[in-house]
Amino acid sequence: MSVIKPHRFYSKEEIENRANDLLMRMQETPNFPPKWPLDASRVADFLDLAIVWDIIPTDEEAPIAARIFPLEHLIEINEDILKLSEGYAASTIAHEIGHWVLHINQDEADSFVEQMALGLVRGTEATVQPFLCRSASDRIYKSNANNQIDWREWQAQYFASCLLMPRYILENKRKGRDLTNWRHLYAMAEDLGVTISNLKNRLQDLGWIHIPKDSRQIYLGSAAPSRNK
Amino acid sequence: MQQSFGQLIRQARKNKGYSQRDLAKLIPVDFTYLSKLENNRAARPSEEFIRSLAPHLDLDEEELIFLAGRIPERDEDFLKKNYQAMPALFRRMQENPDFAQKVFQEATQPEDEEEQN
Numbered sequence: 189m190s191v192i193k194p195h196r197f198y199s200k201e202e203i204e205n206r207a208n209d210l211l212m213r214m215q216e217t218p219n220f221p222p223k224w225p226l227d228a229s230r231v232a233d234f235l236d237l238a239i240v241w242d243i244i245p246t247d248e249e250a251p252i253a254a255r256i257f258p259l260e261h262l263i264e265i266n267e268d269i270l271k272l273s274e275g276y277a278a279s280t281i282a283h284e285i286g287h288w289v290l291h292i293n294q295d296e297a298d299s300f301v302e303q304m305a306l307g308l309v310r311g312t313e314a315t316v317q318p319f320l321c322r323s324a325s326d327r328i329y330k331s332n333a334n335n336q337i338d339w340r341e342w343q344a345q346y347f348a349s350c351l352l353m354p355r356y357i358l359e360n361k362r363k364g365r366d367l368t369n370w371r372h373l374y375a376m377a378e379d380l381g382v383t384i385s386n387l388k389n390r391l392q393d394l395g396w397i398h399i400p401k402d403s404r405q406i407y408l409g410s411a412a413p414s415r416n417k
Numbered sequence: 418m419q420q421s422f423g424q425l426i427r428q429a430r431k432n433k434g435y436s437q438r439d440l441a442k443l444i445p446v447d448f449t450y451l452s453k454l455e456n457n458r459a460a461r462p463s464e465e466f467i468r469s470l471a472p473h474l475d476l477d478e479e480e481l482i483f484l485a486g487r488i489p490e491r492d493e494d495f496l497k498k499n500y501q502a503m504p505a506l507f508r509r510m511q512e513n514p515d516f517a518q519k520v521f522q523e524a525t526q527p528e529d530e531e532e533q534n
Contacts, residue, residue, distance in 0.1 A: 219434035227436045238427065239437065240456040241449035262456065267449060 191258045191297045191316050198290060198343050200393070206289055207350035210234075224361075225381025226352050228281035237288060238262045239281065241270070254284050255318040258297040259304075263288070264318075275383035279348055280321075286347030287319055291340055349390045352382050358390070359413060367397050368406040422462075422485045427455040429474035443473050461486055 198206075210231065214220040220234045232239050244252045244266040254265045263284045269277050288294075300316065303309045321341070361379050365372040377387040391397045395411030420428065430440050437455070441448035446466070453459035462470075464482055471478040482489050488496060496503060510517035 219431070227438065229438070230436050233431050233436070238456055240452045240458060242453065242458060270449070 191293055191300060192319060193291050193293050195339065200346060203286075203290070203343060203347050204350045207347050208354060210289065210351065211354060224357055225379065226278070226282075227381075228278050228285060228348075228352065231285055231351065232263060232281060235285065235288065236261060237285070239265065241265050241267050243267055250322045252320055252322055254280055254321045256284055256287055256292065257316075257318050258292050258294075259301050259316050261297075273383055275377065275381055275386060278352060278381050279345075279383060279386055282348035282351045283321065283344045285351065286344030287321070287340070290343050290347060292319065346393075349386060349393070353380055353387065353390045355394065358394070358396075362396075362413065367391065367412060368408055370404070370406065373406070421457055422481070423455045423457040425476070425481070425484060426470065426474060429476055430455075433474060435473075440470075440473060444469050464490060 211222050214222050214234050220230065229239050238261060240262065242264055244264060252266060253269060254263060256263050265280055269280055300309065361376050365376060373387060374384055377384045380387065392399065395409040397412065398407045398409045437451050438448045441451045450459060454462060462485055464487055467481050467485055468478050471481050479489055510520060
């Protein structure tokens with residue numbers, strides 16, 4: 189078994205359940221009940237994952253938004269992200285947590301560390317490459333996932349959306365708001381501490397809104413909660 | 418295993434229910450600096466910074482200063498006055514754990530207890 193899990197299919201429902209389960213466990217733990225806008229770094233604290241904001245040099249391929257060091261239980265976030273919006277920073281942390289939950293074999297990582305401490309793993313064997321994210325972005329929603337890396341990115345981003353915008357919170361935040369009005373959506377996004385793209389994608393995934401391709405017009409989706417409730 | 422400065426403040430912050438941003442606002446300092454301190458990636462913090470941090474985490478300021486690898490200024494004066502004896506004292510403590518233990522015990526004993534003895 190490897191520290192990075194082999195690629196597997198997760199349904200949307202399964203990913204959402206994982207995120208909800210995490211929020212529920214936090215709810216039941218003193219000091220950790222989630223509040224909105226959700227500070228994703230508190231979720232990392234809950235999972236005993238350290239977060240460090242630091243300079244991550246661009247390699248030969250492209251800028252690196254964040255990376256996980258599984259053996260150290262550490263998420264490193266590129267400080268450059270702070271030049272973007274708060275919502276983008278939240279999304280990036282939540283995205284990395286998605287990787288941690290869905291794609292890292294945590295038991296294997298801990299066992300590896302124990303073996304290293306006992307001197308059972310040496311030299312190059314003792315190197316586990318960090319799990320890299322070149323962009324914790326909305327881009328993955330806009331393009332088709334073409335390979336396993338794309339799918340992993342999609343899964344992590346979907347997890348992030350479910351974590352930052354669970355249905356019951358969205359139901360609460362949409363009260364008194366018109367989901368077909370961009371101004372209202374921007375206000376909701378601010379309330380939730382997410383980017384407008386994150387919110388738009390989430391509402392479309394839920395079938396609450398529908399925006400035709402290349403259009404700015406928002407239509408209520410078939411699953412949209414009644415505006416009168 | 419003994420905690421490092423970074424590990425100790427991270428654990429204390431979590432125990433208090435603060436996020437890095439929450440705590441950074443109280444001190445105040447940039448939360449990215451705090452994240453580096455917690456992960457032992459920042460330069461040794463100043464005594465002034467540690468004194469502003471400790472009360473928010475219910476940690477002992479002096480102990481935290483030592484853990485960060487610093488000596489409190491007021492102790493520094495004492496050490497300077499007695500600098501010639503210090504290497505021998507530290508060496509003896511390192512070589513003789515029983516002696517070190519006795520010194521630490523006496524150092525942490527309340528003063529009124531010392532008087533009774």
